[in-house]
Amino acid sequence: MQSSKKPSPPLPHMFERYRSEIAKTLRTSISDLQLKEIPNLLKYHLGWVDQEGNMSQTASSQGKALRPTLCMFACDALNGDISGAVLGAAALELIHNFSLIHDDIQDQDIERRHQSTVWSIWGVPKALVAGDAMQAVGDLTALMTIESGVPVNVVLKVSEILTESYLEMIEGQCLDLQFETRTDISAEDYLGMVGRKTGALLRSSVHIGALIATDNTDITDAFSEFGSHIGRAFQIRDDYLGIWGDASETGKSNDNDIRRRKKSFPVVYGFEHASGSAKEELISIYNKEIDNDDDVAKVMTILEDVGAPQYSGHITEKSAELALSSISAIDLPHWVDQEIGDLINFLVNRQY
């Protein structure tokens, strides 16, 4: 695929701008946990320490912190007080990471962000508890926004949005589990599922940041919609990279999504649009264990033949356009418009 050869656009400046503030708040939240062992599991998962609890030397296993960055940026863009937003931002990152720890158990994934997953090192019971702890700390951190002067009714709204969105996230995970045994999922079914599983928390990230800045619901609703569209753009690009991305950049095992018979967007599109012997082959490969590179290559060829990578790119770009148009009526400062452009360019064209 041509597009996978292009260099990745740089990580937009906003990620750097809020990084240390977000990290500081996350560290404070987690260090409030009193138990010896579990905080280390959380810090390991977040890429701060290695398995033995020693400070990690590389930043490669740390995530992009997309959700907290979006929350901070939304608040900042609307001239809000980012010292209130940072607690909401940290809560979002904790909830996101709680879901990853549980997701890895659910999917029996042994690698994430270039390192072994928590359950694969410490076992299911401890990983389960670590996820629950991460989630509870996330909830508490959201409630703590009250201490930074956010009005009580806004704090309550933030908590409600956060809880509703991770309920949506869980619903998405359930649908995902149901999809595993089906070969008749439409692209539309898939978008509905992933909109819950990944989209809800991304939408909430932008929504919560906006809510901390303003009580104008026209604006907060528009930002929420913006978040929803960039969430889809992000996820479909992720699915694309899960097949055609460079594993050394994405941090996932090579060909992981096909080898694990993951029904990501390009695969679902392939099932919907392949016909004849290609479709039969696709079904037959997906009905057994995929244990050789030949099968992976065959699936990739079928997907490429029906134009799955192009269609994935089309949906990503379409979502980016919808994101832009959902906030086009809001008068934002020049720097904000510019950074939104950078953000969207990154989400649509990133290689990792």
Added chain:
Amino acid sequence: MQSSKKPSPPLPHMFERYRSEIAKTLRTSISDLQLKEIPNLLKYHLGWVDQEGNMSQTASSQGKALRPTLCMFACDALNGDISGAVLGAAALELIHNFSLIHDDIQDQDIERRHQSTVWSIWGVPKALVAGDAMQAVGDLTALMTIESGVPVNVVLKVSEILTESYLEMIEGQCLDLQFETRTDISAEDYLGMVGRKTGALLRSSVHIGALIATDNTDITDAFSEFGSHIGRAFQIRDDYLGIWGDASETGKSNDNDIRRRKKSFPVVYGFEHASGSAKEELISIYNKEIDNDDDVAKVMTILEDVGAPQYSGHITEKSAELALSSISAIDLPHWVDQEIGDLINFLVNRQY
């Protein structure tokens, strides 16, 4: 043991009085979940439906609903509006049951309340997600107290107490996991662990009910302390019944706690007080798989020889006394005093 032969005191009237109101609220909370399958797992776990989703004919697999009943009673006792308390009560029951679903995964328990556990039927991934969903619905239900007229600052306080107490609960689970591989746990260590694992949510149940009724912190603090003590009384009685109780009444497999080498209070006490060959035997049995009735009988004899059942009874009664004295300065109506007496008699002497 003599005391296990006595008939159980009746379930206090308060359980019956609030039952239908609590059940109605729980049903509403869960029916708001939109997914087809997961709500059935939750309803099954709660004993409302069987594995196929058909209405359950027996109530035997339903829990006592201790936590929501305590919440309603605390509010009622202080002349509060129980229509506000019932949402808090439902939230507590949901959080408690979330922890049971995850606990059963963690401990690989195959039976609870006379029926197979969720993970043993539907597998770990779905049980994990079902637990997460139960927890999120619990959080949302707590926030919904705002709609029954509870002031916003009280709603926030309720959410905070709930989240903090399930964080404590999780910390207790972690300690419990750590204890599994140790034979040097003191009775005091154990009480600290179980005070978190079980006590925190029981304490919060009483505390939340009181908070919805009054803003007098002398009273709410006293109720919280009362909850803490009856929580301990409840747990130590539970541990006693886990060894000397009648399995047909408790709903657990016969001799489950010893056979599973569970380090419950009497066992920890036994490790602390047995000496010489008895202690060596205890350690040797606990260091292998216990797969025959002989080993179980041997452990029971050692525990009985050091007086573990009597000491467990002593701690249960002592906790009950402390519970009573923590609210003795509060002037409560006669019916409340009477029902507190019934409650404590039940918790201390129950056979199930």
